[in-house]
Amino acid sequence: MMKLVREPLLHFLLLGAAIFAAFNLVSQHRTDKPGEIVVTAAKLENLVTGFTRTWQRPPTEQELRGLVRDYIREEAAYREALTMGLDRDDTIVRRRLRQKLEFLNENLAAQAQPSDAELESFLQSHSDTLKTETTFAFRHVYLNPQARGVNLQRDASRILAQLRRAGEGADLNAIGDPFMLEHQFENITTAEATKMFGEQFASGLSSLQPGQWQGPIGSGYGTHLVFVSERTEGHLPALAEIRREVQREWANAKRIEASNKFYETLLQRYTVRIEQPDAKKVAQVGR
Amino acid sequence: MSGYEQKTGGHVLAIAHNGNLSNGRMFPIIESFTGKPIDREYAETRALRERIYEVTQIKGDGETHPFLSPNDEFANFERWDKGNLELSVKKNPEMLEYEYARAALRNGLKLEQELGVNPYKFGMIGATDAHTALAAVDADNFWGKFTATEPSPERAVKPILEGPLAIIMGWEETASGYAGVWATDNTRGAIFDAMQRKEVYATTGPRIVVRFFAGWDFQASDANTRNPAVVGYAKGVPMGGDLHQAPSGKAPTFLVAALKDPIGANLDRIQIIKGWLDGKGETHEKIYDVVWSGDRKPDAKGKLPPVGDTVDVPNATYTNTIGASELIKVWKGPQFDASQRAFYYVRVVEIPTPRWTAYDAKYFGIKMPPEVPMKLQQRAYTSPIWYTPGK
Numbered sequence: 001m002m003k004l005v006r007e008p009l010l011h012f013l014l015l016g017a018a019i020f021a022a023f024n025l026v027s028q029h030r031t032d033k034p035g036e037i038v039v040t041a042a043k044l045e046n047l048v049t050g051f052t053r054t055w056q057r058p059p060t061e062q063e064l065r066g067l068v069r070d071y072i073r074e075e076a077a078y079r080e081a082l083t084m085g086l087d088r089d090d091t092i093v094r095r096r097l098r099q100k101l102e103f104l105n106e107n108l109a110a111q112a113q114p115s116d117a118e119l120e121s122f123l124q125s126h127s128d129t130l131k132t133e134t135t136f137a138f139r140h141v142y143l144n145p146q147a148r149g150v151n152l153q154r155d156a157s158r159i160l161a162q163l164r165r166a167g168e169g170a171d172l173n174a175i176g177d178p179f180m181l182e183h184q185f186e187n188i189t190t191a192e193a194t195k196m197f198g199e200q201f202a203s204g205l206s207s208l209q210p211g212q213w214q215g216p217i218g219s220g221y222g223t224h225l226v227f228v229s230e231r232t233e234g235h236l237p238a239l240a241e242i243r244r245e246v247q248r249e250w251a252n253a254k255r256i257e258a259s260n261k262f263y264e265t266l267l268q269r270y271t272v273r274i275e276q277p278d279a280k281k282v283a284q285v286g287r
Numbered sequence: 288m289s290g291y292e293q294k295t296g297g298h299v300l301a302i303a304h305n306g307n308l309s310n311g312r313m314f315p316i317i318e319s320f321t322g323k324p325i326d327r328e329y330a331e332t333r334a335l336r337e338r339i340y341e342v343t344q345i346k347g348d349g350e351t352h353p354f355l356s357p358n359d360e361f362a363n364f365e366r367w368d369k370g371n372l373e374l375s376v377k378k379n380p381e382m383l384e385y386e387y388a389r390a391a392l393r394n395g396l397k398l399e400q401e402l403g404v405n406p407y408k409f410g411m412i413g414a415t416d417a418h419t420a421l422a423a424v425d426a427d428n429f430w431g432k433f434t435a436t437e438p439s440p441e442r443a444v445k446p447i448l449e450g451p452l453a454i455i456m457g458w459e460e461t462a463s464g465y466a467g468v469w470a471t472d473n474t475r476g477a478i479f480d481a482m483q484r485k486e487v488y489a490t491t492g493p494r495i496v497v498r499f500f501a502g503w504d505f506q507a508s509d510a511n512t513r514n515p516a517v518v519g520y521a522k523g524v525p526m527g528g529d530l531h532q533a534p535s536g537k538a539p540t541f542l543v544a545a546l547k548d549p550i551g552a553n554l555d556r557i558q559i560i561k562g563w564l565d566g567k568g569e570t571h572e573k574i575y576d577v578v579w580s581g582d583r584k585p586d587a588k589g590k591l592p593p594v595g596d597t598v599d600v601p602n603a604t605y606t607n608t609i610g611a612s613e614l615i616k617v618w619k620g621p622q623f624d625a626s627q628r629a630f631y632y633v634r635v636v637e638i639p640t641p642r643w644t645a646y647d648a649k650y651f652g653i654k655m656p657p658e659v660p661m662k663l664q665q666r667a668y669t670s671p672i673w674y675t676p677g678k
Contacts, residue, residue, distance in 0.1 A: 144612065144613065145612065146580060146581075146611045146612065172513070173513065178510075178511060178512060178513050178515075178613070178615060179513060179546075179613065180496055180498065180514075180515065180544055180545075180546040180613060180615075181496075181546065182514075183513060183514075195549075196549060197549055198549040198550050199550075201549075219549060220547065220548070220549030220550055220551070220612070221546065221547065221549060221612040221613065222612055
């Protein structure tokens with residue numbers, strides 16, 4: 001019995017039954033006999049509320065008549081369509097019904113509140129995705145490959161030697177070529193460096209030791225000599241710092257887990273047979 | 288829009304797009320619904336509300352058209368000129384003048400002289416107009432306009448729009464564009480303000496960085512600076528700005544700079560496009576090559592030789608062995624007449640690269656129909672800077 005009480009599918013079915021019972025209570029179907037459409041007072045109120053929410057004012061009398069007329073048509077069309085079986089084999093109807101079912105299930109999963117211990121353990125086991133990126137503070141000198149042509153490598157060595165003599169505080173106003181991006185960056189991540197300079201530069205930056213002019217390293221623009229003054233390794237923040245993100249990730253993981261479990265349980269009630277497609281047909285579909 | 292602002296205290300701007308599918312209705316001189324010439328009130332409303340225009344997007348490029356700019360060798364770019372959006376009314380050439388940005392900027396000068404307000408004094412941005420929520424409109428990363436035109440072996444040869452008079456095929460989609468904004472901060476408010484002062488530019492897909500300043504005192508040496516913006520703001524106004532009443536004997540000087548997309552193609556050239564209104568009330572346009580890659584020399588007629596072409600269409604590749612990674616120059620326009628209204632904007636042109644159709648053909652191993660263009664020269668357009676005589 002205890003096992004049954006913990007069974008997610010049972011929770012789900014009970015909750016679902018409750019929602020549908022409530023829905024039936026407020027829906028007007030109960031009062032309708034076949035061949036009769038009743039627009040209840042509750043339905044009228046519902047139409048007015050919906051209109052008011054969209055237009056920021058209640059409908060005029062004429063608009064309300066239009067709403068009611070449309071509702072009557074919708075109800076009649078809906079019933080006829082069901083009678084004719086138009087809901088069957090319809091991609092959109094199937095997708096919508098599946099969505100409603102999954103929403104109910106996921107809502108159930110979203111109710112759970114994690115304890116600090118649970119979140120802490122989640123943080124530790126997902127350190128790869130939750131840790132901060134390594135950041136760099138650096139200055140650089142740009143050498144334009146079109147301007148320097150075949151002398152590029154020679155110039156790079158000469159300027160590097162010059163920069164090493166001058167050290168970190170080298171006056172960059174008279175060294176290197178004009179360049180439209182900044183010549184000094186504080187705390188930029190590898191991802192930001194990739195966006196601004198391209199992947200080659202970003203990976204080059206990661207390989208440099210702080211505290212010395214180094215290079216040349218290439219970018220999407222040309223060649224750079226770089227002084228990394230500070231490199232802050234990516235680290236795993238304490239739970240208190242990123243509690244909200246951890247909780248969001250945790251909830252998402254739970255949602256996926258619940259969904260998998262739900263289908264696992266659901267599919268226990270079915271036998272599934274996958275037929276082999278006709279080999280000839282497949283050949284026709286391929287190009 | 289005014290109602291919204293009064294009621295909420297908020298601010299709102301409108302960005303019109305797809306003039307190229309308006310059949311002459313986007314930038315009218317005669318208002319098409321009333322049949323009357325546009326008046327001062329109309330001009331004031333457009334100037335107030337439509338401060339920037341979407342000049343390029345997936346449904347075609349809207350800078351100019353070969354019919355309007357026969358002397359512009361780059362005018363024939365990603366054209367959608369079969370008809371209106373529904374393709375129910377065909378395009379006739381007389382409509383084009385009232386559809387394209389450059390012609391509208393020219394007519395704006397004329398209307399300003401007549402009405403006292405320039406209705407078409409707009410800055411320029413690009414956008415995707417994609418319905419996919421994906422900012423993926425560069426040629427090697429093009430995810431299409433609709434979910435139905437996301438990458439597939441068939442997307443290029445399926446119609447994207449079908450009307451009673453014409454069909455537009457998937458391959459005609461343009462992998463374009465993006466908006467560049469020079470904001471003081473990466474916040475909603477600062478970006479809105481930058482758009483209101485038209486300090487913006489458009490690109491057709493590459494993430495090119497462009498600076499453009501105008502003033503009376505830029506010197507050739509200002510182009511040797513490491514940071515063109517410092518001298519640019521100190522001595523001039525940025526893209527979207529205004530120059531008034533030339534100091535006696537002076538002509539405007541321009542500082543222009545462009546940096547290639549770090550993961551994209553090198554640059555072929557920077558051009559400045561000037562439009563002006565002469566003493567007889569006629570408008571003109573002229574394109575100046577301002578700075579270019581390599582040691583090319585313009586020929587006797589002033590035409591700069593092409594940059595070259597490294598595109599390998601079957602493999603959808605190119606090399607950056609031609610072109611420049613950065614171009615910068617101080618330029619002084621010839622033929623300046625201080626009594627004539629004018630505008631100047633920048634067009635940055637990349638070296639030839641494979642069009643998205645070439646990447647598709649390679650990736651899916653398919654053959655495109657012969658009419659499908661397989662390479663192009665991408666570009667960026669800045670907002671103009673206007674010169675107005677008087678104060």
